[in-house]
Amino acid sequence: MTSSLRFRAAIVSIALFLAFIGIWHIATRGTGAVASMTPEYAKLMGLTATQGKSAMPGPLDVGAKLWEHLKRPFYDNGPNDKGLGIQLGYSIARVGLGYFLAVIVAIPLGFLIGMSPLINKALDPFIQILKPISPLAWMPLALYTIKDSGLSAIFVIFICSVWPMLLNTAFGVAAVRKEWINVARTLEVGTVRRAFTVILPAAAPTILTGMRISIGIAWLVIVAAEMLVGGTGIGYFVWNEWNNLSITNVIIAILVIGVVGMLLDQILARFTRMVTFPE
Amino acid sequence: MRGEVGWRASARDPGEGDSQRAEQVENPPHPNLLPASGEKEHTTRVGTASMTPEKFISIEAIAKRYPGASGGEIAVFENLWLSMARGEFGCVIGHSGCGKTTVLNILAGLDEPSEGTVIVDGQAIEGTSLDRAVIFQSHALLPWRTVLGNVAYAVTSKWRDWDRARVKAHAQTFIDLVGLTGAEHKRPSELSGGMKQRVGIARALSITPKIMLMDEPFSALDALTRGTLQDEVRRICLETGQTAFMITHDVDEAIYLADKIFLMTNGPGAVLAEIVENPLPKDRGRTDLHRHPYYYAVRNHIVDFLVSRSKTFATDVPGHDPRNVPVVKIGKPELTIASVSDAPNDDSNQASWPGVSRPSTSS
Numbered sequence: 001m002t003s004s005l006r007f008r009a010a011i012v013s014i015a016l017f018l019a020f021i022g023i024w025h026i027a028t029r030g031t032g033a034v035a036s037m038t039p040e041y042a043k044l045m046g047l048t049a050t051q052g053k054s055a056m057p058g059p060l061d062v063g064a065k066l067w068e069h070l071k072r073p074f075y076d077n078g079p080n081d082k083g084l085g086i087q088l089g090y091s092i093a094r095v096g097l098g099y100f101l102a103v104i105v106a107i108p109l110g111f112l113i114g115m116s117p118l119i120n121k122a123l124d125p126f127i128q129i130l131k132p133i134s135p136l137a138w139m140p141l142a143l144y145t146i147k148d149s150g151l152s153a154i155f156v157i158f159i160c161s162v163w164p165m166l167l168n169t170a171f172g173v174a175a176v177r178k179e180w181i182n183v184a185r186t187l188e189v190g191t192v193r194r195a196f197t198v199i200l201p202a203a204a205p206t207i208l209t210g211m212r213i214s215i216g217i218a219w220l221v222i223v224a225a226e227m228l229v230g231g232t233g234i235g236y237f238v239w240n241e242w243n244n245l246s247i248t249n250v251i252i253a254i255l256v257i258g259v260v261g262m263l264l265d266q267i268l269a270r271f272t273r274m275v276t277f278p279e
Numbered sequence: 280m281r282g283e284v285g286w287r288a289s290a291r292d293p294g295e296g297d298s299q300r301a302e303q304v305e306n307p308p309h310p311n312l313l314p315a316s317g318e319k320e321h322t323t324r325v326g327t328a329s330m331t332p333e334k335f336i337s338i339e340a341i342a343k344r345y346p347g348a349s350g351g352e353i354a355v356f357e358n359l360w361l362s363m364a365r366g367e368f369g370c371v372i373g374h375s376g377c378g379k380t381t382v383l384n385i386l387a388g389l390d391e392p393s394e395g396t397v398i399v400d401g402q403a404i405e406g407t408s409l410d411r412a413v414i415f416q417s418h419a420l421l422p423w424r425t426v427l428g429n430v431a432y433a434v435t436s437k438w439r440d441w442d443r444a445r446v447k448a449h450a451q452t453f454i455d456l457v458g459l460t461g462a463e464h465k466r467p468s469e470l471s472g473g474m475k476q477r478v479g480i481a482r483a484l485s486i487t488p489k490i491m492l493m494d495e496p497f498s499a500l501d502a503l504t505r506g507t508l509q510d511e512v513r514r515i516c517l518e519t520g521q522t523a524f525m526i527t528h529d530v531d532e533a534i535y536l537a538d539k540i541f542l543m544t545n546g547p548g549a550v551l552a553e554i555v556e557n558p559l560p561k562d563r564g565r566t567d568l569h570r571h572p573y574y575y576a577v578r579n580h581i582v583d584f585l586v587s588r589s590k591t592f593a594t595d596v597p598g599h600d601p602r603n604v605p606v607v608k609i610g611k612p613e614l615t616i617a618s619v620s621d622a623p624n625d626d627s628n629q630a631s632w633p634g635v636s637r638p639s640t641s642s
Contacts, residue, residue, distance in 0.1 A: 179419035182415070183421070186408075187409060187433050188437075
C-alpha cells in the first residue's frame with residue numbers, strides 16, 4: 001500500500017515537473033521572424049528582437065548551460081569567473097565553519113540553560129532580544145570589528161544558527177523526564193556522567209531538531225551574506241550573474257542552492273533519526 | 280481442623296521476639312478465651328510499633344510541608360514514625376494524596392523531609408544511595424538502551440571499575456532471574472508492559488540493594504501480568520531475604536506480598552494509623568490465598584479502613600500517638616465473634632471455616 005502510494009506520488013511529481021517544463025518552454029520559445037533585418041544587424045540584436053523569443057531563457061537553454069557547468073565545475077578564470085563547484089565549495093565551507101562554531105557554543109550553553117533554572121531566567125531577556133535580530137543586521141558591525149569580509153560572513157552564519165540550537169537544546173535538556181533523572185540519582189550517577197548518559201541521549205532528538213532548523217537558516221542566510229560581502233560563494237555568483245544579465249546562470253544558481261539546501265537538511269534528518277528512540 | 284492450626288502456627292513471623300506472640304503460637308487460641316471487653320477492633324492483640332526488636336529502617340518524626348495557596352503551609356503528613364526489620368516486606372496503603380509516594384521518595388533520598396530523619400541500617404540517610412534501589416511505577420527504563428544496557432547501566436554505576444565482560448555477566452544473572460533470558464538485546468519499546476517492569480526489577484536487584492523501594496510497581500499492568508510479577512517479586516524477596524517497602528492501592532497485592540501493612544489516613548495531615556501484621560503464613564500461594572481463614576479478616580479490616588476509617592481517623596482516635604502506632608494482629612476467631620454483635624449487617628460467616636467468621640464490616 002505504501003509503495004503503491006509512493007509510486008503514484010512519483011507519477012504525479014513527474015507529471016507536474018513535465019507540465020512545468022512544458023509551460024516554461026512554450027512561454028519562452030520564439031514566435032518566428034518578427035522583423036526583417038540584415039543578418040549582421042540581426043546578429044547584433046539577438047533572438048529576442050528577430051525571432052520574438054522571450055528574454056527569459058527557456059528550459060533548454062538552462063539545461064544546456066547546466067550541463068556546461070556540470071562538465072567543468074571547478075574551473076577558475078579569475079575572480080569573476082569561477083566554476084559553480086568552487087563557488088558552492090566556498091559557501092558550504094563558510095556555512096560549515098559558522099555552523100560548527102555555533103554548535104560549540106550553543107549546545108554547552110543550552111545544556112547549562114536547560115539544567116539551571118537560574119541561568120535560564122538570567123539569560124532569557126538577552127536571548128529574547130538577540131534572537132529576532134536579522135543576522136544581516138550584524139553585518140556592518142561584523143565588517144567594522146572583524147575587518148574581514150569572509151570572516152564576517154562566517155560570523156553572520158554563526159549568529160543566525162546559534163539561536164534555534166540554543167533554544168532547542170535548553171528545551172530538550174529541561175524536558176528530560178524526571179523519572180530518568182531519578183534513575184540516575186538513585187544509582188548515584190555523578191553530574192557529568194548523568195549529563196552524558198541520561199540527559200544527552202534523552203535530549204538528543206530535540207537538539208538535533210534544533211540543529212536541523214539551524215542548518216536550514218544558515219543556508220538561507222549565506223546567499224544573502226555573500227551577496228553583500230562579495231568575492232566568492234554561490235550568493236556572490238548569483239549577484240555577479242545578475243550584473244552580467246545572465247538570467248540562465250541565475251536560474252541555475254537558484255536550482256543548485258535548492259539542491260544543496262535539501263542535501264544539508266537530509267543529512268541532519270538522518271542524524272536525527274539515528275538518535276531518535278522509540279518509546 | 281488440624282490444617283487450620285498448622286496455617287496459624289506457620290503464620291508467625293520468625294523474626295518477632297514478642298513474648299506475647301510466642302505464647303500465642305504455643306497456645307492456639309480457643310473460642311472460650313474471649314476478651315472481657317467488647318472492643319470494636321476485630322483483632323486480639325494491639326501492640327505498638329516501638330516493640331519491634333530490630334529497626335533496620337527507621338523513619339523518625341518526618342514531616343513534609345508544601346507552601347499553601349493562601350500563604351501558609353500545608354502539611355501532607357507530620358511527625359510520622361515507621362520502622363521495619365531486616366528482611367521484612369512492608370506495604371503502605373492509603374488513598375491518593377496521603378503522602379505515600381512522598382514517604383517512599385524520602386526513603387529513596389529523592390525527596391527531603393521538611394523535618395525529621397530516616398535511619399537505615401544504623402545511619403541517617405543523606406540523598407540517594409545504591410543501597411536503596413527504586414522500582415518506579417512507570418518502569419523508567421532508558422528507551423535508548425537495550426534490556427542488557429539498562430541493567431548494565433545500574434551495574435556499572437555501582438561497580439565502576441568492573442570490565443565489560445564482568446558487568447555483562449552480572450547483568451545477565453539478573454535478567455535471567457526475572458525470566459527475560461533471550462530478550463537482552465531488545466529495546467524497551469519492543470517489550471510488553473510486564474516485561475518492561477521485569478527489567479525495572481532486574482535493574483533494581485542487580486545493584487544488590489539493602490532495600491527495595493517500589494512505588495506502585497504493578498499498577499499499570501493488566502491483572503494477569505500483575506499476578507505473575509507479584510509471584511516473581513515474592514519469590515525473589517523470599518529467596519534473597521530482601522527488605523522491601525512498597526506502595527500499593529491493591530489490597531490483595533498487599534496481603535499477598537507484605538509482612539506488615541501500613542495503613543495511612545487521608546491527607547493533608549495524614550498519619551500512619553495502624554500497622555497490620557499479615558496473619559497469613561510465609562509460604563502462602565497466590566492461588567489459594569483467598570481460602571485462608573484469615574484472608575477475609577485482614578482484607579476486610581484494610582478495606583474498612585480505606586472506605587471509612589481513613590477519613591474519620593483523626594476525630595475517632597484523638598489520642599493517637601504517632602510514635603506508638605497500634606499493631607493490629609488479625610485472626611483471633613474469638614474476637615471476630617465478639618465483633619459480630621456490633622455489626623448487624625454482617626452476613627458472611629463462613630461455615631467452611633469453623634470458628635472463623637468474617638469480621639465485622641463496620642467499626
